[in-house]
Amino acid sequence: MxxxxxxxxxxxxxxxxxxxxxxxxxxxIYVDADGxxxxxxxxxxxxxxxxxxxxxxxxxxxxxxxxxFELVIVNEGFDAADDWIVExxxxxxxxxxxxxxLAARCLEKGARILDPKGRIFTEDSIGSALASRxxxxxxxxxxxxxxxPAPFEKRDRSRFLRHLDDVIQAALRAKRLQ
Numbered sequence: 405m406x407x408x409x410x411x412x413x414x415x416x417x418x419x420x421x422x423x424x425x426x427x428x429x430x431x432x433i434y435v436d437a438d439g440x441x442x443x444x445x446x447x448x449x450x451x452x453x454x455x456x457x458x459x460x461x462x463x464x465x466x467x468x469x470x471x472x473f474e475l476v477i478v479n480e481g482f483d484a485a486d487d488w489i490v491e492x493x494x495x496x497x498x499x500x501x502x503x504x505x506l507a508a509r510c511l512e513k514g515a516r517i518l519d520p521k522g523r524i525f526t527e528d529s530i531g532s533a534l535a536s537r538x539x540x541x542x543x544x545x546x547x548x549x550x551x552x553p554a555p556f557e558k559r560d561r562s563r564f565l566r567h568l569d570d571v572i573q574a575a576l577r578a579k580r581l582q
Contacts, residue, residue, distance in 0.1 A: 431575045434489045434515075436501035437461040441556050442520045442564050446500060447473060449568050453576075458492065460485045496575040498568070516571045520556070522563030524571060 435446055437459045447468055450457045459467050460476045462485060467473050478484040486506040493499055495514030501507060507517040507525040517525040 430579055431455055431572070432492075432494070432497045433457045434493055434497060434499045434510075435459045436485055436489060436499070436503055436506060437465055438463075438485065440500065440502075440520055442500065442561060443467070445561065445565050446568070449565065449572065453572055455572070458489075460488050496578045498571055498575060500568075516575055518564070518567050518571055520564055521560040522565075522567040524567055 433446060433450055433455055435443060435457060437443060438461050443459065443465075446457060447470070449455075450472060451470065455472065457473045458476050459465060459473065460478060462478060462480050464477060465475060467475050476488060478488050486501075486503060486509070489499060489501075489506065490509045490513065493510050493513055493515045497515045499507070499510045499515050499517045500520065501510075501517065502519045502521075504525075507519070510517050511525060511527060519525070
């Protein structure tokens with residue numbers, strides 16, 4: 405019996421999963437990859453759990469040659485990567501993005517979201533995150549704030565790894581209960 409890779413592979417694994425590694429395919433990780441500083445960490449954790457990773461970007465990026473990992477190049481339209489992720493993300497999938505509006509859209513679909521610094525977005529926290537984002541944009545427009553976000557630090561990477569593992573564990577538990 406033959407099948408094509410891509411969507412047919414996802415269907416096959418979803419409908420025939422028997423081993424632990426195959427069941428883990430039911431949870432996917434989506435990375436908003438342009439400018440994401442933790443792609444390598446995502447790859448390491450995904451390999452450990454046997455999870456499929458979609459790296460979504462506007463241009464070609466180098467990713468490890470691994471059957472679990474797929475680079476998705478979208479057109480250069482505004483929010484094209486975000487739109488692709490929202491279209492494909494499912495309940496209990498994991499998305500990695502610093503884009504707060506994208507996080508809100510993924511939460512609406514039941515996905516689990518964290519940013520590259522390890523902040524987990526939830527239904528309870530997304531409203532204040534969106535409000536803070538809008539306030540900061542307004543203050544920048546007025547010229548009251550000229551700097552950007554704090555630089556990415558080693559402790560951010562460590563926090564991200566810890567929280568990514570927590571989010572994946574929670575998603576796996578939720579899938580087992582379904």
